[in-house]
Amino acid sequence: MRFIRRLIPNIYIGLIIVFLYLPIALLIFYSFNSVPKSFIWGGFTLRNYTGLFSGSDGGELLEALLTTLKIAAIASVVSTIFGVISCLGMAYLPKKLQSVIMSATYIPNVMPELVIGISFMLLFSFLGVQKGQFTLICAHIAFCVPFAILSIDPKIRQLDKNLSEAAMDLGATRLQTLRLVIIPEIMPGILSSLLLTFTLSVDDYLISNFNVNSSVQTLPMKIYSMAKFGVNPKMNALTTILFAAVFIMLLLSNISKIKSSKERNGGVKK
Numbered sequence: 001m002r003f004i005r006r007l008i009p010n011i012y013i014g015l016i017i018v019f020l021y022l023p024i025a026l027l028i029f030y031s032f033n034s035v036p037k038s039f040i041w042g043g044f045t046l047r048n049y050t051g052l053f054s055g056s057d058g059g060e061l062l063e064a065l066l067t068t069l070k071i072a073a074i075a076s077v078v079s080t081i082f083g084v085i086s087c088l089g090m091a092y093l094p095k096k097l098q099s100v101i102m103s104a105t106y107i108p109n110v111m112p113e114l115v116i117g118i119s120f121m122l123l124f125s126f127l128g129v130q131k132g133q134f135t136l137i138c139a140h141i142a143f144c145v146p147f148a149i150l151s152i153d154p155k156i157r158q159l160d161k162n163l164s165e166a167a168m169d170l171g172a173t174r175l176q177t178l179r180l181v182i183i184p185e186i187m188p189g190i191l192s193s194l195l196l197t198f199t200l201s202v203d204d205y206l207i208s209n210f211n212v213n214s215s216v217q218t219l220p221m222k223i224y225s226m227a228k229f230g231v232n233p234k235m236n237a238l239t240t241i242l243f244a245a246v247f248i249m250l251l252l253s254n255i256s257k258i259k260s261s262k263e264r265n266g267g268v269k270k
Contacts, residue, residue, distance in 0.1 A: 024243060031236035039231075048237040061238050064222035071133065071218065072201035075140035080193045082141070083148030084186070087156040088178075102153070108146045116143055117210035124211065131213045139211040140204065144197035151196055155189030 031049070035042030052062060090098050108116065120139040121131075129135055159182065167177045183190070205220040212218075217225075223239075226232050 027236055028240050028243070030231075031233060031240045033233060033236075036233055048233040049241075051234050052237055060217075061219070061222060061226075061234060064217050064219045065238065067133075067216060068202055068219040071137055071140060072198045074137050075144050075201045076194050076198040078137075078141050079144035079148045079197045080152075080190060082145050083152045083193055084183075084190065086145075086149055087152045088182070090153070091156050091159075102149075105146045105149050108143070109150065113143075113204065113206040117207040120207065121210040131211055133212070133216055136208055136212045136216065136218075139207050140201045143204070143207055144200055147200060148193040148197055151193035152186060152189040155186040159185050 030039065032044050032046070033041055034045035034047065090101055093101070117139070120135075120142065124131060124135050163181050163185070164177050167181045168174070172180065203220065204218075205224060208218045208221055212221075219238075223235055226235060
């Protein structure tokens with residue numbers, strides 16, 4: 001009975017892992033398929049990867065990828081800056097007012113992206129702003145700011161206010177206190193905000209579709225338009241490269257965390 005009780009949770013975890021990662025494994029597998037637009041294995045090839053840098057489809061995918069990365073980088077940095085400023089401002093407000101503002105911040109997070117996309121489309125139309133990269137960046141920033149606040153606010157709450165007061169008592173200005181004391185203390189929240197908002201901006205389709213004209217296409221929009229005509233193996237190759245990049249980043253992050261914990265433990269033992 002003990003063996004069965006131990007086996008059932010392992011089977012459950014194994015099924016969850018298979019359910020999550022089997023589609024990604026199939027995506028990587030068929031990115032090396034020599035038969036285009038088919039689920040029949042025709043042999044191993046790297047033509048799908050080299051085709052990203054040649055041909056019209058590959059050039060359009062890379063152009064959409066660069067546009068997406070540029071918009072996501074701007075949106076993540078600006079929304080994180082707004083998130084830091086908002087959280088620092090809320091830290092000095094009464095607790096009841098803080099709870100009201102945080103409750104208002106939760107609303108965009110649970111609101112469907114369809115509503116956000118249409119609302120910004122109507123706003124830009126009302127203001128007479130021509131849709132393009134500028135409107136897309138503005139919509140992405142507004143969409144990402146609530147998530148940035150939720151990532152940074154816990155670190156602000158954990159911050160010891162005596163540190164900033166002690167720094168100013170020792171002669172530091174408010175700007176120096178912010179740069180040398182507060183920012184380093186909340187840096188994990190800032191990094192998590194950058195990663196989260198960057199991922200949300202790269203992944204977004206609905207808000208981008210409503211707030212940009214036909215001259216600008218993000219990667220999700222381009223992939224969706226290409227998927228209407230069947231599975232393109234170049235799409236598989238590009239998404240495999242993106243998955244590999246994210247996996248390497250996570251691996252390096254975990255390795256650095258393990259090294260830092262070992263150094264910390266070693267210092268404590270000494």
